[in-house]
Amino acid sequence: MTMNRTALFLILSLLWLGGVLRAQSTVAASGTNVPTLTLETGRDIFEAACIGCHGPGGRGQPQTTLGFELPATFPDFSDCNGSTREKTYDWRAVIHEGGVGRGFSEIMPSFAEALTADQIAKVMAYMREQCPEPEWPLGELNFPRALITEKAFPEDEWLLLTAVNASGDGRVSNRLFYEKRFGARNQLEFAAPVGFQAGPDGWVGGVGDLVAGYKRVLHSSLASGTILSAQAEVAIPTGDDARQLGSGTTLFETFATAGKILPGLAFVQTQSGVELPVDTEKAPRAAFVRMAIGKTFPANQGFGRSWTPMFEVLADREFETGARTNWDIVPEVQVTLNKRQHVRVNLGIRQPVNNRAGRSTQLVFYTLWDFFDGGLRDGW
Ligand code: HEC
Known part of the structure; x- marks a missing residue:
């Protein structure tokens, strides 16, 4: 009996408190x-x-x-x-x-x-x-970046991507990207790789082949929910190929990237292209197709932190006679670190599914900072 009275008292107090709080917030709003x-x-x-x-x-x-x-x-x-x-x-x-x-x-x-x-x-x-110019792609087509598959939207961004061998030979590769947008549809990109690997005399490291690239948005439409871009890159042989830090030859790469909105904050992104080394003795000519599918789950009814699980499928094929296609899968999760959501991390595992000899499972992760939205220390 006393238990029931206590419970009743508690419920009534909670109801009263709820009423007071609601009344106060109305006052605050009209204030x-x-x-x-x-x-x-x-x-x-x-x-x-x-x-x-x-x-x-x-x-x-x-x-x-x-x-x-x-x-x-x-x-x-x-x-x-x-x-x-x-x-x-x-x-x-x-x-x-x-x-x-x-x-x-x-x-x-x-x-x-x-x-x-x-x-x-x-x-x-x-x-x-208030912006009447249709050539500007809209933010709705700016999908979360996958670990390997590059995106179509032009960005102002710093990104540090790291891959660590989880099996086989010890190897850590880092790639620092700087992406700078200009105008409605253009973006320049620079990438500096830094690699470390375990050798017979301990770990050796150094800078790899520096990359410069140009991206252009060819088509974007919110009505169809699609964006399409083309990118051309050149990698110059600044890395020491004897130490496996670079390819030893200039390499041209060109690819197309596309993204499409799927229902409920889901999306699919693709990247397909070719790698064309100047000296094919040093590096093989190759083609690749990559796809990332994902969906964002925002916390707190859409107002909180964004979690975006993604799944990538990667296919790579060298143009030599008899070459087989290498397939990899990458399950991963991107999450926003700060309230403004312009600092994000992504963590995943790159798993070769065939031709596993010499191809290690890798732990892959990045940290990105969209510098258009504010300084690295803003918005926490
Ligand atoms: C009392 C002044 C004030 C009023 C009224 C106000 N805003 Fe703002 N709003 C601001 C300020 C200041 C900022 C910039 C915040 C910052 O950058 O730190 C802002 C930022 C924003 C942003 C963020 C834009 C971005 O960069 O992402 C949006 C969206 C916005 N306001 C919409 C609205 C809308 C819609 C209304 C009316 C319903 C409104 N605001 C009324 C002061 C106001």
Whole structure:
């Protein structure tokens, strides 16, 4: 009997507490001067709730009108270079949770109480319209990067990729990538490999063949959910081939990358191309096809950390007579490290499925930093 009374008391207290909390959050929401809105179009909503800070057409209010110091990352929604690379999915998180939800300034308020999901969708569509130039690929087509399969979206990024032999000969290879986007559809890429391997006299290491590449987006469409790019690269023989750090010859590589949106934050990405060494005695000519399929699972109803398990299938074939195709599979998981989600890691295992002699299972991982979204220490 006493147990039942205690339970009843507890339930009533919880109900009361819930009521108080809800009442308080309504007060807090009306305290920010954002009344519950019953507005129809995206433009109406924007002009009622956002224009005070974001200005006409999302171009920002002058500093003098604002009365607060603008953060360096303050957006201009009419600037295609900044606005098109964002996903509306990420905008939605900022609008719903406020700036703090994604490691941005707390000046950007939360509209979780003031706007319905439908109103947020409408205002985001209006924000998208502020960049009228269709040649800019949209952030929705910027899929999480797989470990081996390269992506089609042009990036501003530093990335350090490491592969460690888990069987066979001891070997650790690192590759530092710098990717710089320019204009709507172009990107330059530089890669510096650094390798270490176990020899009879202990471990030896050094710089491998430096790579420079150029990527161009050939097609992108949100309507069909597809993006297609072409890339050309040259690797110059800076690495010592006697120590297996380089191929010993200049090598040209060209490939196409494509990505497609699948339902429910899932995607598929492919990369296919050829490697053409100048001296085929030193390195074989080869062709490759790679595919990555994955799906993002965001924590906290879509507002939290993003987990993206992916699965890659890789096929490589040298052009010599009788050469067989090497097949590998790579199960992996990418996860966002900070709130702003511009620092991410990916960890996987590259497993050869045939021709295993001389081809080791590898532990592969990367850390990437999208430097357009802020400094390495911002947004945590
Ligand atoms: C009180 C001023 C204020 C109001 C009102 C406001 N914002 Fe913001 N908003 C900001 C500031 C400041 C930032 C920049 C935060 C940063 O970069 O640290 C921001 C950032 C954003 C971003 C992030 C853009 C990016 O770079 O990813 C989105 C999206 C956004 N606001 C949408 C809205 C919408 C939609 C409304 C109206 C419903 C709105 N804001 C109302 C101040 C405001």
